[in-house]
Structures are given as structure tokens and as C-alpha cells.
Amino acid sequence: xxxxxxxxxxxxxxxxxxxxxxxxxxxxxxxxxxxxxxxxxxxxxxxxxxxxxxxxxxxxxxxxxxxxxxxxxxxxxxxxxxxxxxxxxxxxxxxxxxxxxxxxxxxxxxxxxxxxxxxxxxxxxxxxxxxxxxxxxxxxxxxxxxxxxxxxxxxxxxxxxxxxxxxxxxxxxxxxxxxxxxxxxxxxxxxxxxxxxxxxxxxxxxxxxxxxxxxxxxxxxxxxxxxxxxxxxxxxxxxxxxxxxxxxxxxxxxxxxxxxxxxxxxxxxxxxxxxxxxxxxxxxxxxxxxxxxxxxxxxxxxxxxxxxxxxxxxxxxxxxxxxxxxxxxxxxxxxxxxxxxxxxxxxxxxxxxxxxxxxxxxxxxxxxxxxxxxxxxxxxxxxxxxxx
Amino acid sequence: xxxxxxxxxxxxxxxxxxxxxxxxxxxxxxxxxxxxxxxxxxxxxxxxxxxxxxxxxxxxxxxxxxxxxxxxxxxxxxxxxxxxxxxxxxxxxxxxxxxxxxxxxxxxxxxxxxxxxxxxxxxx
Numbered sequence: 001x002x003x004x005x006x007x008x009x010x011x012x013x014x015x016x017x018x019x020x021x022x023x024x025x026x027x028x029x030x031x032x033x034x035x036x037x038x039x040x041x042x043x044x045x046x047x048x049x050x051x052x053x054x055x056x057x058x059x060x061x062x063x064x065x066x067x068x069x070x071x072x073x074x075x076x077x078x079x080x081x082x083x084x085x086x087x088x089x090x091x092x093x094x095x096x097x098x099x100x101x102x103x104x105x106x107x108x109x110x111x112x113x114x115x116x117x118x119x120x121x122x123x124x125x126x127x128x129x130x131x132x133x134x135x136x137x138x139x140x141x142x143x144x145x146x147x148x149x150x151x152x153x154x155x156x157x158x159x160x161x162x163x164x165x166x167x168x169x170x171x172x173x174x175x176x177x178x179x180x181x182x183x184x185x186x187x188x189x190x191x192x193x194x195x196x197x198x199x200x201x202x203x204x205x206x207x208x209x210x211x212x213x214x215x216x217x218x219x220x221x222x223x224x225x226x227x228x229x230x231x232x233x234x235x236x237x238x239x240x241x242x243x244x245x246x247x248x249x250x251x252x253x254x255x256x257x258x259x260x261x262x263x264x265x266x267x268x269x270x271x272x273x274x275x276x277x278x279x280x281x282x283x284x285x286x287x288x289x290x291x292x293x294x295x296x297x298x299x300x301x302x303x304x305x306x307x308x309x310x311x312x313x314x315x316x317x318x319x320x321x322x323x324x325x326x327x328x329x330x331x332x333x334x335x336x337x338x339x340x341x342x343x344x345x346x347x348x349x350x351x352x353x354x355x356x357x358x359x360x361x362x363x364x365x366x367x368x369x370x371x372x373x374x375x376x377x378x379x380x381x382x383x384x385x386x387x388x
Numbered sequence: 389x390x391x392x393x394x395x396x397x398x399x400x401x402x403x404x405x406x407x408x409x410x411x412x413x414x415x416x417x418x419x420x421x422x423x424x425x426x427x428x429x430x431x432x433x434x435x436x437x438x439x440x441x442x443x444x445x446x447x448x449x450x451x452x453x454x455x456x457x458x459x460x461x462x463x464x465x466x467x468x469x470x471x472x473x474x475x476x477x478x479x480x481x482x483x484x485x486x487x488x489x490x491x492x493x494x495x496x497x498x499x500x501x502x503x504x505x506x507x508x509x510x511x512x
Contacts (some may be wrong), residue, residue, distance in 0.1 A: 119451065120451075120452075120453055120454045120457065121453075121454065123451060123452065123453045124453035124454055124455070127453055133391065133394050134418060134475050135475055136453075136455075137499075137504075137506050137507070138464050138475045138476045138477055138506065138507055139449055139452055139455075139456045139459060139462055139464045139477050139506075140464055140475065141449060141451065141452060141453060143449075143451070144447045144449045144464055147447035147449075148445045148446065148447050148464070148465075148466055149445075151445045151446065151447065151488065152444065152445040152466075155444075155445065155488055196450070197448070197450050198450060198451050199447045199448065199449045199450065199451065200447055200448035200449075200450070201447075202447070245425055245426075247475065248466060248475070249466045249473035249474065249475045250417065250425055250426075250473070254444065254445055254466065
């Protein structure tokens, strides 16, 4: 089985782009990734494209062939939808395709346009990641779902909103030098605690923003990279995906995410590593509590211990295990269908040494990305390693 | 919009004859189902829903979707009914007074924005 290398990455700025369409955003990301890779367009065999709510937000279904057009490619293109993990599964399936020998070169990524919707409409659109009969009809929103998990976490394991506020502060700090990030503003613990409530106990500054943006990766086989003499030091060496019941109330525990545990176990096994080997990680922190659920699900902390990790300085940029050096979804932004690809692009830059925060992990050899769908009814984990 | 299985279940809850689906392994779930979502068993029997549940977690939602604008702020909770949990809008209490551990009973109310039936958890 061949290895899979990241030959090029492309990101748009994450933020508000009222004058641009999704197709324009993805076109920019794809062209950037293509140019960085140095791969001729005719060698790209297929596109895996992630998108969640384009049919609602832009009245545009059947986006994949459109995105191939915008990327200047005439090849098969398929949309992958797994809520906020859409790009994660798009990349995972591209990795599997290259490994299988079916293709040597794939383009994978995703896009979402969200800020053109009203708050109520974007709330409704995101809520469709929950169970329509049992949850949406009961007034569950996306922040509301995580609020239910947060309160269940506090009840079951302890922790406080102040602990979580340190996660928001950390991720805003990390985003400061990141040119692609939506927010370039440091915040304080008090600001997080004093922010208006969205869905108690989730406050406005516990939540990721509404974001437009796109991500793209050119993935190639080891053989192709060698034959073409590509400079592609980062490989995706592990991939895993896990699932769970869609409705929160059907889960055994409301503040534990077995889908992440399953995805991580598969990805670690695939790469031949363990949680102890991980130097740096990008996790799906759509809300501050989500980062806690992620670092516990990934095996870095026991249940109940992850909530204080940022406050103790363990997951800050200078900590033992930096989490979300990109700024995370919280501060870098969360264009839902693009996020999973963006995490891998950021991790690639961190490991290659050309990310503004690479100095914090200059000796890192192994990074992990974690992309979750909905209330973690789905999760995708990737292991990335760099030649040193 | 009608939803076979779900509508009948909601009507039953509204009539005070709530039930859930139970498989031979003792897992509980809500209709419509053809298989148990926990073990895949196809043998699902109707079992009476406990008259009282307990709020396990809740949120006070200040920003809802378009279907809930006339409800804001409202409390949505997950309540433990023994072998099955229900997610519903809490009624019979100000959202600010809802607590974990609060006893509730399942019922049917009207969504003030859409006039559609919805599952409610009424504070006892």
C-alpha cells in the first residue's frame, strides 16, 4: 500500500465575504493548492469536495462539478456531506483512494458560505445536523446541543465555565498571527464569562463564529511524489472514522464522544502510533466544551481532566501539547464544509515549518487532526507525520 | 407534514398513553424504528412510558431558529425516563428556574411560532 503525501495546500481567508460566492472561494483555495503542489492539472484524477448546507445557503445543489470547473479541472468530482465533518470525510476518502492504487493524485477539500444568511436562518441550517424529529422539533439548535453536553459534563465530571473560558482565550491568542483567521483579537477570561448567553451555559464567546471560507489539498502517492521530484515532506499516515447515534438522548453518556474514540483508535492503529506520540493537535472546537470532549476522546486526558487543560497551560502554544495553534474553529472560523480540510492544511504548515506558529512546535514530527459532525455523531481523525 | 410512527407516538403521549420501544436486550428507543438503534434487534415491543422523568441536562435557548422565535427564551431539556430519554421543550416553569434533577412528565404542546404539536416536558 502506498503512502499519501500532502503536495500542496490552499486556504482562503476565513471570515465574512459578502461579495463572494462559494464557487469563487473554493476556486481560490483549489488554485492555491494546485500552484503550491506544482502538479499539472491533467494529473489530478478526481475531486472530493465537502459541503454541508450549500443547498440552503446558496440554493446550489450538485456543487462538486461546479467546483471542478472553478478549479480549472475536468475530472470526476463528488460532494461529501457529513455535517461539520464534510471535508474530513472528503479527505479521508481521497486518502483511501490513493492508498488503494486507484489514483495517484487527488484534490480534496471543501467550502461553506454562511454569513449571507440571517442569524435565525443559519441557526436553522446548522440545526439540521441534529435529529429532525426528536431534537430540532424540540427547539434544539447547534449551540443548544453543545450547551446540553456542557451541562451534562459539569454534572458528571465537574469543571466550570471559567475553565472553558481559558480555551477561548488560548485559541484567540493562537489566531493572532494566522493570516487566514477570522479573528485577530485577543480576549480575556472575564470577557468570555460576561458575553451574552446564546444558549445557557454556552455564551457568545464560547462559540465559533459564522464563517465563509474554503480549503483544498493536493494529495499524491509516494511514488508520484518521488517520480515528479515533489517537495512534499508531510504524509497522512493514519485515518479513522467513527459514528454514533444521531440524537444526543440515545447516547449512553451525554458528555462522552465514542465516535471520536473510535476514529482515533482506528487512525492511531493505522499510523502505528498512540496518543502519547502526538506532538501537536488541531481539534474540532466549535464550542469551548467541544475542545474538552475532543482532547478526552482522542486519549490525551481522562474524562473530567480535559476541562482544565488550557487553564493549567498544558494545551497553550507553549504547553506540552499545543491544541489548535491555528486558532481553532473558535477563532480561525468554521465554514462548516471546509473545516476538516483546513485543519489538515494548517497541520501541514505547522509540521513543514511555514506556519506563523511553527516555532512553538519546531521539533514536532507527528500531528493529529480531529473533525466532528453535529454533536459528534460522526468524527474523522487523521495522523500527519513530517520527514525530519 | 405527517410522519408515520412519530405522529402516532406523539398523539399517544398527548393522550397520556405514552410508550417507547423496547428490544429483548432491554434497550429503549422512540418510534419510528424498524431496529433497535443500540443492538440492531428487530424485535421491538411497545412498553409503557414512565409517568415521570427527571431532567438530566438542559439549556436556556436565547437564539432559536425561525420556528422558535416566539418561544425565546425557552428551555430545552433531555429527561431520563428510565429505559429511554426524551428531548423536549420545558413548560410549567420559567426557563431560569429549571434545574437538573427536576421531575417532569411528557406531554404535547403547541409551538407558539408554527402552531405545530411538539413534545413538552411539563414540570411536576
